[in-house]
Amino acid sequence: MDLNRNRNTSMIILLDTNILAAIHQFNIDIITKIQETEPGAQIQTIRSVINELKNLNDKQAAKLALAIIKQKKIPVIESEGSADTELVRIAKEKNAAIATNDKDLKKKAKQQGIPVYGMRKKQTIQPI
Secondary structure, eight states, X not given: OOSSOOTTSOXXXXXXXXXXXXXXXXXXXXHHHHHHHSTTOEEEEEHHHHXXXXXXXXXXXXXXXXXXXXXXXXXEEOOOSOHHHHHHHHHHHHTOEEEOOOHHHHHHHHHTTOOEEEEETTTEEEEO
16 A cells, blocks of 8 residues: 555545654654655544543543644544544545554554554654
8 A cells, every 4th residue: 555645646644542642742743743654635523523522531641632633733533433443444535644653553454455654752743
């Protein structure tokens, strides 16, 4: 699978809850790291992820992630249901990739032919 795709078209990368929580946990600028890996990528998330963040046990991580989404003006796609199921569904619809560190979500996405990006060495985001 060509994760670089055609550089003339902008790749969409959907952010999962745990990759957003990593901003606080590992003090990493996820958005900048994704843009370094995929210049011009459209970074988005979904409503189900926002809802998960609001219910996250790590309130500091959730608060920071929500603030970054607002500050960076990350588009939020409307969704209902579980974040993982909706991320896979929307990624397929939009021919998008998913950025996650969730082992189960990575597996589901790959089985569906969806490109996956994850954190490496707690300092960069790369295709997996």
